[in-house]
Amino acid sequence: MAFPILSFIIAMPALAALIMLFLPDEAKTAVRTIAVSASIASLLGAIWVVREVLARGPATFHFEERYNLVPSLGIQYLVAVDGWGASLLLLTGIITFAGAVASTTLENRPREFYIFLLGLVSGVFGVFVAQDLFVFFLFYEIAVLPMYLLIGIWGSTGKVKSEGPFAWAMDRLDVGGKEYAAMKLTLVLLGGSALILAAMLGMYQAGGHTFDMGQLAKVSFSPRLQWWLFPALWVGFGALAGLFPFHTWSPDGHAAAPTAVSMLHAGVLMKLGAFGVLRVGMVLLPDGAQQWAFAVGTIAVINIVWGAMSAMAQKDLKYIIAYSSVSHMGVVLLGAATLTVNGWNGAMFQMFAHGIMTALFFSLVGLIYERTHDRWIPNMGGFAKVMPLTAAFFTLACLSSLGMPGTAGFVAEFLVFLGAWQSANSWWAVPGGIGALVTAVYVLRGTRDIFWGEGPPEKFAHLTDAGFAERVSLWTLGTTLVVFGVWPRLLLDLIDTATPVYLAALQAHGAGVTP
């Protein structure tokens, strides 16, 4: 039997967490070493998988592993990887490594922090390679749940000033507090899970009592059933991808979360939602996808514009980045809704590009916050003079965010808007483009207000630049962003091994799909 590389990637973080359970609280160095080593092991595994998938060329699935879990119910541990899964494994590997390294500066109960964090990472890896719907769901839940404690215990309570007619209610509810954010996030995401579960049971029953996604893809569900099941999956997974109007957990959650958790959550977990919409919703329910494509695309456009406008109005650094995530995830969903090769490739590429970019953003924000204990932008200014490296990387992330050619963000947005133009609803590209313009306004304004111009103010005059661990994290993410921007084929070839296969299956199910 071949080496179970996928299980190895999934198991490394969980194994590290298990070892940490038996370490004493004081062994902080050991804990950090183990965490970083496990993340490196998983990252190397992911890189190897990507290389192999590229080398083996377009085929369906590689590295299949299959064990029966509950035979009488047809539940099996079934993992395998295709181009989509491999690209997201790589993304998760990179961000986990960067996050684990960036968190080495944490002093408050690092052992428990890493246990939860690595448990979560195992879940994320699992989702991207699970080919059994049930196991997919299990991994999904593992990825979502530790978030409550991670934010609730290690999060920070922001200083968002409540404004507007509902300020009193927001103060009463402790909006902006970490416990409020953790609870909101958990409830919204588990509400989504309830919908996913219902849709899953529907497919299980109608699809001949199997959870095997390969089998389910071959089943022709009645269009009427698909009309019911698809929105459940779309909203259920979409809630995690920041789907409007269920996105409001995201700014609160990301703002309150500790650095590594924001990196992972915005960088990887939101992709889990979008990946679920694509891989489970659209691939398994092709008729549903076509029936609902207009709604999906239109709401995605609202996401782009609404997220960008909301980000414009923020003065809290973390909220700007968090709302920009909502806007960028709209691009992913728009790409999915186009049902075109370019759109889907763009959606997958955007998942990768946005993941790296937002992780870079959040690690920078965490770095700034750790030194200033402030996230209020009007208090800042001229930081480039004291922390030049940070300023450089922040500017790089901004450029990718607004879709500057030469960064990964450009490739992704270009493909998605191209796909939108080729789709049945070409007008999607227009508000989408406007959203990208607004993005340019708020990210450039943010960069100027923080790093350039007057300053730095007296109390921030002695800030230090990134330390060693932080520099490792920044360089990793920054380099990735540029490499895939200049040489997009590296990733695109990988994604494109899977896209046409899925799209052909979708096309076989109905007319009106542009290739």
Add this chain to the structure above:
Amino acid sequence: MNVPMLVDFQPLLPDLVLLVGALWLLILDLLMPHGRKRLMAGGAIVTLLAAAAATWLYDPIGTVWGGAYLGTGLAVFLKRLFYVGGAVAVLGARTHVNEAYARRQGEYYLTMLFSILGMSLLTGARDLILLVVAFELMSIPLYVLTAFPRDDKRATEGAVKLYLVGAASSATLLFGLSLLFGLAHDTSILAIATHVQAHPSPLALVGAAMVIGGLGFKIGIFPFHMWVPDAYEGGHTPFIVFLSALPKIAGFTVFIQLLLARNGALATMALAPLLVLSVTTLIAGNFLALRQSNVKRLLAFSGVSHVGFLMLALLTRSELGLGMLLFYGVGYVFTNMGAFLVVHAVKNGGGGDDSIASFDGLVRRNGWLAAAMLAFLLSLAGIPFMVGFWAKLFVFLAVWEAGFYGLVVFGASISVLALFYYLRVVRAMFMNPPANEAVIDVDPVTNTAIVLCLLAVVGIGLYPGPLYDAARVAAVGFIGN
């Protein structure tokens, strides 16, 4: 007339073992010097385990008393649950009982054993007479046990409440049964079900409704649940560990016997009231739990909502549904017992008042207790890799297969709401600073009981296959008869 031989009672062998063991302990208790009485707990556990072993050694399948008792796979499954669950409950209560009622502790376990004997007989009762007798055999010891701390005014008050409610509920149940008997002219449940199926009448519906209402009091269906939180709050926690878990499943055993006979004839007739009651129970249980500040009350209302889930399984009237009800029952018993045991340990060792605030910073005062409680709460909330997740999932699966799609969506959404109040306890344990840094000590016996519950919750959660298969097998062939 044939003289009954012992072999004719083979289906009742486990019950006989339990009875003989209990009687033997009764005599032993009289002869034993006071200083040795703590050994009675061991005797009770040995008796229960011996009865459980009897279900494996001899096949307790067949009829006794001319069909009044019918040993089936279902009966065996439930018997094992009652015996093993009872043994864990005895273990969890042992230290407390030894300290609180040193001289009377033998009586405590004896009363408990007789209650379990009643439950055990219920598992096969196919005749109204036996059903009622077994039901009272289960219930009356519970009143006694609630009043066991006789110097405690609140416990006495709780016992009187429980007794009055219990008497009223028994009377309602009996009245309903007498109506059904009057219609069918037979005390056999099968005959009644057959008759009702052939001649549906409003009177039969009234009879069924009174049965549901009467039992509803016992198991805490909304709106008959009012006594539950008061009784739990007032009662001594080691006893609530028992009261909150096994009698509920016993109540459902009666439901299964009556409502599911002959392809669920009575349940089909009373489908509308059952449907309304299960939905209102789910809503009320969860919403009322939201604002509780006492952990025991919170768990009481959460128990009400779990009854709602069990009723969903009952509604399906299918073999799959029955099997999943059994699975849920096992999960519920061990999760709930574990949670109440932790509540007891925290109060006992930390001197709190059972409020959520008394759990503040538990992770720093006793990390192991906090971790165990986390597992139990997650299981109650239905989170993966805990038994509660599979239990909910399997019930939803059965409900979906039965065609109640809306109920699945409703049930899944309401279980998200439930997470809100379970997480309040998690937040107190992990995020709030402790009121004082004093370490909470747990005695090894109580700790063992918690470990056993945790093993069940996590073990089945990680590998649900065998229990799922066992529950499916136990349910085979029951509904059709």
